[in-house]
Amino acid sequence: MTENINKAFICEALTFWDKLTDQEQSLILSNVSSASYKRGENIHSYDNDCVGVLLIKSGELRAYILSEDGREITLYRLIKGEVCILSASCVLKNITFDVHIDAEQDSEVLIINSGIFEQVCNKNIYAENFSHKITVQRFSDVMKAMQQILFSSFDKRLAVFLIDEISKTGTDTISLTHEQIANYVGSAREVVSRMLKYFENIGIVKLSRGKVTVIDKKRLHDFT
Amino acid sequence: MTENINKAFICEALTFWDKLTDQEQSLILSNVSSASYKRGENIHSYDNDCVGVLLIKSGELRAYILSEDGREITLYRLIKGEVCILSASCVLKNITFDVHIDAEQDSEVLIINSGIFEQVCNKNIYAENFSHKITVQRFSDVMKAMQQILFSSFDKRLAVFLIDEISKTGTDTISLTHEQIANYVGSAREVVSRMLKYFENIGIVKLSRGKVTVIDKKRLHDFT
Numbered sequence: 073m074t075e076n077i078n079k080a081f082i083c084e085a086l087t088f089w090d091k092l093t094d095q096e097q098s099l100i101l102s103n104v105s106s107a108s109y110k111r112g113e114n115i116h117s118y119d120n121d122c123v124g125v126l127l128i129k130s131g132e133l134r135a136y137i138l139s140e141d142g143r144e145i146t147l148y149r150l151i152k153g154e155v156c157i158l159s160a161s162c163v164l165k166n167i168t169f170d171v172h173i174d175a176e177q178d179s180e181v182l183i184i185n186s187g188i189f190e191q192v193c194n195k196n197i198y199a200e201n202f203s204h205k206i207t208v209q210r211f212s213d214v215m216k217a218m219q220q221i222l223f224s225s226f227d228k229r230l231a232v233f234l235i236d237e238i239s240k241t242g243t244d245t246i247s248l249t250h251e252q253i254a255n256y257v258g259s260a261r262e263v264v265s266r267m268l269k270y271f272e273n274i275g276i277v278k279l280s281r282g283k284v285t286v287i288d289k290k291r292l293h294d295f296t
Numbered sequence: 297m298t299e300n301i302n303k304a305f306i307c308e309a310l311t312f313w314d315k316l317t318d319q320e321q322s323l324i325l326s327n328v329s330s331a332s333y334k335r336g337e338n339i340h341s342y343d344n345d346c347v348g349v350l351l352i353k354s355g356e357l358r359a360y361i362l363s364e365d366g367r368e369i370t371l372y373r374l375i376k377g378e379v380c381i382l383s384a385s386c387v388l389k390n391i392t393f394d395v396h397i398d399a400e401q402d403s404e405v406l407i408i409n410s411g412i413f414e415q416v417c418n419k420n421i422y423a424e425n426f427s428h429k430i431t432v433q434r435f436s437d438v439m440k441a442m443q444q445i446l447f448s449s450f451d452k453r454l455a456v457f458l459i460d461e462i463s464k465t466g467t468d469t470i471s472l473t474h475e476q477i478a479n480y481v482g483s484a485r486e487v488v489s490r491m492l493k494y495f496e497n498i499g500i501v502k503l504s505r506g507k508v509t510v511i512d513k514k515r516l517h518d519f520t
Contacts, residue, residue: 137439137442166432166433167436168439197421200425201425204425204432205428207432207435208391208432211432212392214438215361215438216392218438221445222445228482236476236479236480255456256457256481257480258453258457
């Protein structure tokens with residue numbers, strides 16, 4: 073009974089299923105195992121064995137890398153019906169990086185053995201194309217994450233700086249040019265000016281020559 | 297003569313060539329054009345038309361995205377014999393982002409029309425797989441670039457901060473805790489401590505409780 077359910081699920085998740093020979097289908101079916109992961113549990117890491125290809129029956133997985141200070145940079149999330157291929161990165165010749173994968177929710181998955189999946193990909197162009205195709209989808213996710221990193225953290229960095237500066241000087245006015253602030257926060261003057269202008273437009277600061285006056289500390293704190 | 301040379305080049309660059317029907321080969325060959333780009337010239341941008349698939353005969357192309365302050369974040373470079381597919385991203389269903397592509401050196405390329413390439417990919421699984429496969433290679437390049445952004449810019453940011461701080465106070469000793477410095481530079485205490493320790497190990501600063509003394513300004517400048 074469970075076997076039939078699993079087979080139906082596999083056929084649907086692996087969209088190249090009907091392009092496989094009977095032998096290839098049997099090979100996959102006899103090398104699938106089930107696994108459950110608790111919310112927060114690590115499934116795949118840089119240094120552990122190649123888990124395999126994961127077919128998500130329920131729950132949610134999250135892929136991330138770690139920044140230098142141990143922050144988790146989320147790359148993408150996968151839900152029911154989706155296939156996680158980077159957990160089998162050991163068998164993907166063109167993938168030269170690795171990611172962490174955690175269960176974001178309690179999750180049920182089917183696992184196809186990495187070596188078996190590789191065998192099928194090497195013989196069957198439809199299987200190989202599938203593994204490349206879903207990796208390309210993850211590439212798009214990662215580019216989105218990267219652009220968020222490049223563009224979206226700056227409001228926070230600037231808010232932290234302004235708060236520290238007024239608490240250090242004990243006044244609400246910071247006597248620094250945008251250029252000087254840019255040097256402190258490791259950015260460019262244009263970026264600082266644009267973000268300060270934004271803070272001014274929403275009523276958090278008031279700008280004048282060589283000065284930034286914080287007029288709404290509470291809302292500035294909301295950015296940090 | 298030139299046509300024969302181009303054909304030989306196309307056969308080699310498109311590794312799926314012998315999996316194409318005669319008709320598909322002819323279709324591609326009759327929709328190839330040549331182009332030359334000067335060093336620094338933009339080839340493909342977010343907002344211009346879909347250039348097509350580029351086969352690099354000589355020179356070097358560079359793909360990048362722009363950060364908020366207009367800095368170019370290099371994603372990867374391509375050289376002779378390589379194929380640039382993201383310049384035909386309009387026809388790649390799974391690519392939902394765009395990049396800028398410039399000629400990094402004077403470059404000669406062959407351009408396959410995007411629409412024609414798409415037609416062939418839709419009919420021929422080997423062509424489709426090729427386009428996915430080389431995109432996956434670029435994914436690996438981009439992950440490497442992303443990790444450099446996450447990990448490698450911090451030494452510079454910290455060096456800039458230390459230099460500004462000593463020039464502001466007029467002494468070589470900065471009386472700030474690692475926690476305070478972390479707040480200024482928008483990082484975490486652990487990261488600041490690790491990098492300061494590194495600066496100390498290579499003889500640039502000397503650390504003591506609540507203090508950082510710069511002992512080699514020249515080498516600190518080299519980081520910025």
